[in-house]
Amino acid sequence: MSTEPNATGMKPLEAAEAEEAMREVLAGEGVADAASELAPGVPEPETLAEGQMEGDPAVAEPACNQDCKIITRHVNVFYGDKQAIFDVSLDIPDRAVMALIGPSGCGKSTFLRCLNRMNDIIDICRVEGDIRLEGVDIYSGEIDPVLLRARVGMVFQKPNPFPKSIYENVAYGPRIHGLAKDRTELDEIVETSLRKAALWDEVKDRLHAPGTGLSGGQQQRLCIARAIATRPEVILMDEPASALDPIATARIEELIDELKQNYCIVIVTHSMQQAARVSDRTAFFHLGRLVEEGPTEQVFTNPREKRTQDYITGRFG
Amino acid sequence: MLTITVLAIAVVAAAGFWLGYGPMRRMELLQEPGARTERLHSRPVYHGLFIAAWVGIPSLLLVVLWLMMQGSVLDWLLLNSLPADELARLSDDQKQVLLNEIRTLAQGNQLPGEPAAYVLEAAERLNRWRITAGWAMFVSALSLALAGMALARRRISRFFRARQAVERVMDGIMLACAGVAVFTTVGIIISLLFEALRFFAKVPVTEFLFGLRWEPQIAMRADQVAGSGAFGMIPVFTGTLLISAIALAISVPIGLLSAIYLVEYSSSRFRAFVKPLLEFLAGIPTVVYGFFAVLTVAPALKAFGEAIGLPVAPNSALAAGSVMGIMLIPFISSLSDDALAAVPMALREGSIGLGATKAETIRRVLVPAALPGIMAGVLLAASRAIGETMIVVMAAGIIATLTLNPFEAVTTVTVQIVSLLIGDTAFDNPKTLAAFALGLVLFLVTLGLNVLSMHIVKKYREQYD
Ligand SMILES: Nc1ncnc2c1ncn2[C@@H]1O[C@H](COP(=O)(O)OP(=O)(O)OP(=O)(O)O)[C@@H](O)[C@H]1O
Ligand SMILES: [Mg+2]
Numbered sequence: 033m034s035t036e037p038n039a040t041g042m043k044p045l046e047a048a049e050a051e052e053a054m055r056e057v058l059a060g061e062g063v064a065d066a067a068s069e070l071a072p073g074v075p076e077p078e079t080l081a082e083g084q085m086e087g088d089p090a091v092a093e094p095a096c097n098q099d100c101k102i103i104t105r106h107v108n109v110f111y112g113d114k115q116a117i118f119d120v121s122l123d124i125p126d127r128a129v130m131a132l133i134g135p136s137g138c139g140k141s142t143f144l145r146c147l148n149r150m151n152d153i154i155d156i157c158r159v160e161g162d163i164r165l166e167g168v169d170i171y172s173g174e175i176d177p178v179l180l181r182a183r184v185g186m187v188f189q190k191p192n193p194f195p196k197s198i199y200e201n202v203a204y205g206p207r208i209h210g211l212a213k214d215r216t217e218l219d220e221i222v223e224t225s226l227r228k229a230a231l232w233d234e235v236k237d238r239l240h241a242p243g244t245g246l247s248g249g250q251q252q253r254l255c256i257a258r259a260i261a262t263r264p265e266v267i268l269m270d271e272p273a274s275a276l277d278p279i280a281t282a283r284i285e286e287l288i289d290e291l292k293q294n295y296c297i298v299i300v301t302h303s304m305q306q307a308a309r310v311s312d313r314t315a316f317f318h319l320g321r322l323v324e325e326g327p328t329e330q331v332f333t334n335p336r337e338k339r340t341q342d343y344i345t346g347r348f349g
Numbered sequence: 350m351l352t353i354t355v356l357a358i359a360v361v362a363a364a365g366f367w368l369g370y371g372p373m374r375r376m377e378l379l380q381e382p383g384a385r386t387e388r389l390h391s392r393p394v395y396h397g398l399f400i401a402a403w404v405g406i407p408s409l410l411l412v413v414l415w416l417m418m419q420g421s422v423l424d425w426l427l428l429n430s431l432p433a434d435e436l437a438r439l440s441d442d443q444k445q446v447l448l449n450e451i452r453t454l455a456q457g458n459q460l461p462g463e464p465a466a467y468v469l470e471a472a473e474r475l476n477r478w479r480i481t482a483g484w485a486m487f488v489s490a491l492s493l494a495l496a497g498m499a500l501a502r503r504r505i506s507r508f509f510r511a512r513q514a515v516e517r518v519m520d521g522i523m524l525a526c527a528g529v530a531v532f533t534t535v536g537i538i539i540s541l542l543f544e545a546l547r548f549f550a551k552v553p554v555t556e557f558l559f560g561l562r563w564e565p566q567i568a569m570r571a572d573q574v575a576g577s578g579a580f581g582m583i584p585v586f587t588g589t590l591l592i593s594a595i596a597l598a599i600s601v602p603i604g605l606l607s608a609i610y611l612v613e614y615s616s617s618r619f620r621a622f623v624k625p626l627l628e629f630l631a632g633i634p635t636v637v638y639g640f641f642a643v644l645t646v647a648p649a650l651k652a653f654g655e656a657i658g659l660p661v662a663p664n665s666a667l668a669a670g671s672v673m674g675i676m677l678i679p680f681i682s683s684l685s686d687d688a689l690a691a692v693p694m695a696l697r698e699g700s701i702g703l704g705a706t707k708a709e710t711i712r713r714v715l716v717p718a719a720l721p722g723i724m725a726g727v728l729l730a731a732s733r734a735i736g737e738t739m740i741v742v743m744a745a746g747i748i749a750t751l752t753l754n755p756f757e758a759v760t761t762v763t764v765q766i767v768s769l770l771i772g773d774t775a776f777d778n779p780k781t782l783a784a785f786a787l788g789l790v791l792f793l794v795t796l797g798l799n800v801l802s803m804h805i806v807k808k809y810r811e812q813y814d
Contacts, residue, residue: 148702150698150701150702153697153698153701155617178704178705178706179704180704181701181702181703181704182703182704183704185702185703185704186702188695188698188699188702190695192693192695192696192698192699193699194696194699194700194713194714194718195696195714195717195718196717204700204703204705204713205703205704205705208703208704208705208709208713209704255699258699258703259702259703262703262704
């Protein structure tokens with residue numbers, strides 16, 4: 033998809049979706065029937081928001097003026113009978129940082145995990161809708177989920193280093209995918225990854241000590257190093273800084289700034305300041321729905337939605 | 350008398366509980382709900398338990414000690430009460446026999462022949478003393494219980510830290526329970542060691558440890574000089590090792606892989622169905638496995654060997670080992686299953702999230718992380734294999750051949766112990782004593798295995814966890 037210039041400002045897929053959405057809006061129906069059923073009190077603004085975001089370039093500047101790495105359309109996620117994500121359509125630009133914010137339990141992690149099919153390993157989880165990575169539907173047979181996860185790396189909400197040495201933790205991905213020809217190359221990958229994750233100086237003397245023996249914040253940086261050592265194209269970070277002190281957080285934010293030159297980054301965060309500092313675009317989720325998405329500055333200074341405003345100013349959540 | 354004593358102690362303990370609980374409860378009800386000062390330090394229950402403990406524990410201990418001592422004290426008294434001239438004629442062994450006779454008579458049984466008058470008299474005296482002793486126990490236990498109650502009652506007050514005191518009593522009880530296990534083990538070792546030393550007095554240690562022939566039957570003959578028979582444990586031991594190795598070679602891969610399948614691949618419904626079924630294997634008595642080995646596996650192996658031109662003994666190590674392997678599967682699968690299931694989901698996600706396949710995740714993350722548990726299962730299985738008797742008695746054989754060929758009949762340490770102890774032989778015969786020496790070695794081997802695996806697990810843990 034990135035090969036095709038954005039002559040119309042919209043991909044064919046997007047245009048079609050947008051049209052459909054507009055039709056539905058005009059017909060007076062909610063974009064998602066489920067949405068209007070489950071939240072009968074607030075279907076109107078939501079429908080509008082969705083419509084604007086997806087189809088009306090005059091109202092909101094669509095994300096995919098730049099080239100979009102990931103496009104999601106009408107994503108619904110169910111855990112058993114319980115729906116966790118309601119009809120989320122979101123475009124994620126390449127070489128930029130997209131922040132997902134929202135109160136606890138609103139489905140940020142769930143949505144993030146759809147992007148590299150991590151939800152596959154949860155038995156009761158079911159994903160509906162269209163999620164495309166560079167135009168290819170990742171839930172179609174065309175993409176091998178194992179290779180997809182190598183391209184779309186993930187840092188989890190809770191640090192989860194393997195019970196192996198620090199070195200082996202970082203070398204895990206490169207070893208599996210054969211990224212290093214020999215030991216020297218592997219050493220190099222490990223060192224650069226640890227440096228990028230701002231952990232090198234603290235662990236360079238004990239690379240063969242267990243990774244589980246590090247402090248919580250160090251473990252989280254180890255997990256970040258582990259994720260970038262695999263050289264993914266997209267990095268999904270689920271609250272990467274929630275266990276870090278301000279200094280380590282600043283380093284991680286620097287890292288994110290640096291990484292976004294080459295990568296597409298999606299970050300979940302509970303810190304408004306952090307979202308404001310590091311992200312280019314921000315998406316606000318509430319109760320499993322995407323309420324508002326736009327350039328970070330606009331979302332923070334001039335949100336279209338009252339709920340967004342309330343959340344950002346700390347009135348709920 | 351014993352029953353009455355224990356009941357009496359229980360009654361006093363219950364009374365003691367109320368003596369502590371009642372007044373404190375009334376005091377507790379009187380105190381103001383919000384008051385910080387002047388509150389009871391401990392809830393009334395603890396005061397009650399404190400008194401009950403003081404009543405019950407010392408007096409029960411006294412009863413136990415009393416019962417342990419009573420027999421020998423009475424024996425001593427009895428011997429001293431017998432006519433001195435009669436006693437002087439008896440050796441120590443004969444004295445024991447005489448005491449036995451007196452005890453038998455005292456229980457109202459008849460003796461062959463007519464006992465002497467002083468023996469009958471002694472039996473009567475013993476009966477009288479027993480009744481007296483019973484009452485003495487009752488009285489002293491009860492007074493100790495009452496004294497404990499009185500003492501404990503005096504300490505009870507609003508400020509008394511009954512909660513901590515009860516805690517200390519619990520500590521003591523737990524320590525005592527742990528002590529029982531330790532003392533039993535020590536006792537077993539000492540008795541083994543003692544008998545084994547008697548054996549080594551007759552047969553040199555070096556011959557036992559390094560001898561290549563095991564023919565204990567020879568030493569049974571009365572004209573044989575003890576110790577010149579063949580008591581070399583090497584062939585017996587290789588038999589045990591051979592059969593255990595076969596059993597582990599079968600059970601470890603099957604057990605581990607089935608555990609991995611159940612935890613990582615199967616649906617939860619399948620798992621819920623199959624896991625108990627696998628564990629059911631562990632509940633089958635080993636005799637039944639023995640049947641299976643003798644009646645099914647051994648003939649099948651023999652037929653198979655004949656078909657391909659291999660000489661297979663009717664009782665082969667392979668038959669016993671493979672059936673034992675099946676028996677051991679649940680030990681390994683069950684413990685590995687638990688260990689694998691206990692590995693946090695986050696580790697699986699971490700690995701899958703880096704683009705590893707399921708098999709890579711299992712091999713590189715899950716099995717290493719679960720290794721301590723898996724090792725525990727393997728070790729348990731190995732100990733079972735080494736100590737297993739029934740299957741080998743039935744399926745392996747009784748002749749000690751020094752061989753590593755799994756198609757030949759071998760014998761094992763446990764089988765030899767059983768066959769040495771069957772039959773009427775005196776306990777100072779080297780044949781019988783050899784059983785204890787074998788037992789000692791078996792014990793040392795299992796102990797060594799435990800230590801080794803603990804070491805492996807610890808080393809592994811240091812490296813990774
Ligand atoms: N494995 C699961 N099984 C069942 N329900 C789940 C599971 N994971 C998440 N949920 C449910 O899905 C909803 C969204 O959860 P999610 O973890 O995506 O929230 P979140 O926005 O990441 O919250 P937080 O900020 O606290 O991490 C929640 O209601 C949660 O209870
Ligand atoms: Mg989350």
